[in-house]
Amino acid sequence: MSVTEWNSSALVKAATRMGKKKNLLTPMTFSLLHATDFADRLLYKIVPPLKAGMIVLADRYAYTAFSRDAARGVDRQWVRELYSFAVKPDLALYFRVPIEVSIERLMARRVKLKFYEAGMDMGWSGSPVESFRLFQGKVLEEYDRIVDEFGLRVVDASKSITEQQQIVRGIISAELEGLDDSRTGTGD
Amino acid sequence: MTHEPAPETEPPAPDRPQPGRYYGHGLPYAPLDDYPGRIIAIEGTDGVGRSTQIEMLREWLEIRGYGVVETGWTRSALMQPTIDLAKASNTLNKLTFVLLYATDFADRLEKEIIPALKAGFIVLADRYIYTALARAAVRGVDRAWLRSLYGFAIVPHLVFYLKVDVDTVTRRVLESGGMDYWESGMDMKHADDIYDSFRSYQNRLLREYAAMADEFDFAVVDGRRRVETIQADLRRRLEAFLAPAP
Numbered sequence: 001m002s003v004t005e006w007n008s009s010a011l012v013k014a015a016t017r018m019g020k021k022k023n024l025l026t027p028m029t030f031s032l033l034h035a036t037d038f039a040d041r042l043l044y045k046i047v048p049p050l051k052a053g054m055i056v057l058a059d060r061y062a063y064t065a066f067s068r069d070a071a072r073g074v075d076r077q078w079v080r081e082l083y084s085f086a087v088k089p090d091l092a093l094y095f096r097v098p099i100e101v102s103i104e105r106l107m108a109r110r111v112k113l114k115f116y117e118a119g120m121d122m123g124w125s126g127s128p129v130e131s132f133r134l135f136q137g138k139v140l141e142e143y144d145r146i147v148d149e150f151g152l153r154v155v156d157a158s159k160s161i162t163e164q165q166q167i168v169r170g171i172i173s174a175e176l177e178g179l180d181d182s183r184t185g186t187g188d
Numbered sequence: 189m190t191h192e193p194a195p196e197t198e199p200p201a202p203d204r205p206q207p208g209r210y211y212g213h214g215l216p217y218a219p220l221d222d223y224p225g226r227i228i229a230i231e232g233t234d235g236v237g238r239s240t241q242i243e244m245l246r247e248w249l250e251i252r253g254y255g256v257v258e259t260g261w262t263r264s265a266l267m268q269p270t271i272d273l274a275k276a277s278n279t280l281n282k283l284t285f286v287l288l289y290a291t292d293f294a295d296r297l298e299k300e301i302i303p304a305l306k307a308g309f310i311v312l313a314d315r316y317i318y319t320a321l322a323r324a325a326v327r328g329v330d331r332a333w334l335r336s337l338y339g340f341a342i343v344p345h346l347v348f349y350l351k352v353d354v355d356t357v358t359r360r361v362l363e364s365g366g367m368d369y370w371e372s373g374m375d376m377k378h379a380d381d382i383y384d385s386f387r388s389y390q391n392r393l394l395r396e397y398a399a400m401a402d403e404f405d406f407a408v409v410d411g412r413r414r415v416e417t418i419q420a421d422l423r424r425r426l427e428a429f430l431a432p433a434p
Binding site for chain 1: 212213214215216217265266267269270273281283284287288290291294295297298299333336337339340
């Protein structure tokens, strides 16, 4: 098994960090930098374990870009074509929460919302929480489209962690049925 | 979604996009009006003397009262350090290469080119998207995907293509500092010898530019001539283009 996280390639990190720190990114450069990061990880972190018959757990995938970039006003069709080099996942899970729950959790977790995470670059509101609400609202709308378009499996993420985990394990077990254990690379 | 883009594709839609408009899916959040500025792109392989020609054009245009802004490949504040780093470390695969260049272009488009067009400047572009299209295509990246990617680019009002043959490029590059890893296409592993690799790579690039000349309506300029002769040619053509303007 192999895990890959959104926005973690070493190559693009410097540019992304600088762009984010100085709030230099436009919706388009934001989109392209994340696609570059994804392409880099696809080559080094996703395709090799797939070839070795392993399971790749991806913490966010191209769908994050589809929703976030479109929420920022980048052309939907363009983003989809941009990511046409990606491998289509065998299974994509979407943890859906109502916007209020999402805000509550974020507030509980840390003091300050990040500039781009809150969609502050859009200039919709000077208040980070209000900006997040507006931006995240659009992101969730985009996800609803994506769920139908790409057949994402929806998990109700307002349930308890234990309940969610049971649901997720059920879905994944069904998906893995028939796969030989040795091919998943977990070892034991 | 498929993993590797398929190699060959059919070019262009028959109705060409208009200068000053987006090629394809543009930036929906930055609609283009009829801006007074103009984009003049100068394209051509390495060693054709683009920067010399641009410098001379700039001076000439400014004397004639035009405001001029220059923009050049990989010169964006956001991306230049990353691109330099990636080139130096050789870890770049063709797709990340393409996407880094596209990010650089997007940054310059939004921060330099569009504002200059709005303000009525002439934008002299030292290479435009065609260099990226050519370099990626010879490395086997799908041409249709590349054109979709660069659908956010604005169609220039004029594209000068400084055309040379491979013997001329070879001589000029050797005269001015020699062949480097990337412009010799050493990453493509067509030859171990840098000279052979350079010629093979530049030949492929030239074929790619030739195919694009028609697709993108290049004004082809014979780049084998003396600097002054080429400059006179460029000025004559630019004058004809600018005649009805300010």
